[in-house]
């Protein structure tokens with residue numbers, strides 16, 4: 001049977017352990033193309049296909065592998081995103097597989113994302129094939145890492161395949177292990193259709209292209225299908241596989257991995273993790289594990305130039321077509337005018353969207369400091385969720401506040417344990433556990449408020465440990481904290497977009513830091529500007545921005561016109577990312593600075 005020859009697998013690894021390089025080697029052996037050639041070819045394909053129109057993303061390629069047993073196998077290599085913001089997408093991509101190649105760097109050993117990925121693979125009951133990569137390095141310690149795989153992950157050390165993706169060592173062993181150890185898909189091709197969506201992208205020519213894995217049943221063009229999460233129905237127009245060129249097929253059946261085009265207009269209608277079934281003969285139960293993605297981090301996006309407001313809304317609407325995790329709603333700030341409060345999966349996701357708006361849509365943005373969602377229970381017993389610090393009710397009407405926490409795992413050499421604990425403590429972390437991986441490496445576990453992670457935790461961790469620490473986290477739920485709203489006043493006026501929520505114990509220090517920081521960041525104005533931080537009516541810190549001494553043009557003695565023009569242009573460029581708030585010009589950096597601790 002054809003199905004017995006199918007092997008669906010992913011590669012999982014900590015960043016830089018060699019996932020892309022190994023994928024490259026596998027592609028060379030199986031499709032007679034290097035990844036570079038493949039990408040070139042895809043670019044050609046994209047030109048070629050322009051009239052027909054189809055976007056390709058190299059994340060589920062079908063490959064043919066001729067095994068030493070003489071048989072040819074069909075491999076589907078499914079790519080996974082590499083950042084904790086997208087952990088859910090990773091878990092769904094893994095759910096489309098029966099096996100995973102787990103790469104561990106022979107010099108670095110197991111790192112935080114190695115473990116996080118192993119947990120996801122185990123959740124999805126995958127066969128894990130451990131590979132010790134980079135054995136060519138002088139610093140490689142394959143035996144130590146083999147022992148680590150056994151002790152920390154619990155896989156037999158002797159199963160580890162030594163390899164050098166860079167030098168092409170061990171690649172045949174890996175491919176043969178895929179054939180021998182990754183189970184072939186099972187399922188009934190005659191059963192009602194059950195296909196899982198593991199990615200979904202918007203194509204301007206064809207609408208949404210859905211990446212699916214068929215778990216049960218068979219799907220063909222012309223059939224009516226239904227998305228089980230929202231009951232929306234569509235008609236299948238085209239199905240196929242990526243080789244990496246899109247290749248139309250007459251059907252996709254049990255074990256197949258490919259694409260489906262069905263006149264879907266918006267990725268929100270075909271969400272990752274959802275189950276596709278036939279409209280007329282639906283499967284009884286959807287695939288387990290579907291959940292709607294909830295944004296965890298929010299910020300305000302405002303156009304620098306108020307007349308860009310409609311363009312900004314158009315940009316967000318276009319991006320939303322391609323990104324079901326992005327949320328936005330109109331918001332008004334006294335200080336910044338009309339804009340949007342937007343929700344993101346995490347900070348990286350937030351940065352990607354901001355950058356796309358500025359680059360692809362050419363809109364200059366003012367972004368407010370990122371915030372998490374706080375649960376506020378009021379003294380009258382009612383409770384509200386707030387994602388904008390300025391919405392925090394007055395202290396006397398607040399009974400208690402809860403905030404989201406993460407379980408953070410940091411892996412680090414012995415020497416830096418103190419530095420890591422100091423940082424976690426400073427970020428209001430609760431110590432949970434500490435385990436030695438081997439004689440000189442430690443896994444440290446803390447529960448830390450998400451709000452402390454989103455800003456600069458990872459950067460600080462890296463610099464405090466000379467880059468040796470690796471880090472991963474997952475959201476674990478809400479906990480009560482002693483939080484208060486701190487307002488910032490410029491020239492006596494409270495600026496809503498600068499309000500933040502802080503822990504009461506650190507409020508004074510934070511207020512001081514912010515007041516000093518704003519003093520440095522906000523340029524001198526024609527008049528003196530007092531900067532104050534307040535909690536309720538109480539001023540907790542202040543600084544003063546002195547008035548400008550003289551007009552910058554006065555220096556030119558009215559002489560050199562071109563020099564004068566240059567100065568004016570320089571001033572204008574400097575103003576580009578400023579917003580006049582009240583009557584004070586405030587630069588973009590000021591809005592973000594309220595979160596930094598030093």
Ligand code: GDP
Nearest residue numbers: 013015016017018019020021133134164165166
């Ligand atoms: P990824 O982040 O897991 O995709 O890692 P990459 O495949 O991008 O590899 C990260 C770095 O390690 C690159 O500079 C690679 O050239 C290098 N690398 C990957 N595999 C090997 C290997 O087997 N030996 C050596 N010496 N370097 C490797």
Ligand code: MG
Nearest residue numbers: 016019020021
């Ligand atoms: Mg890579």
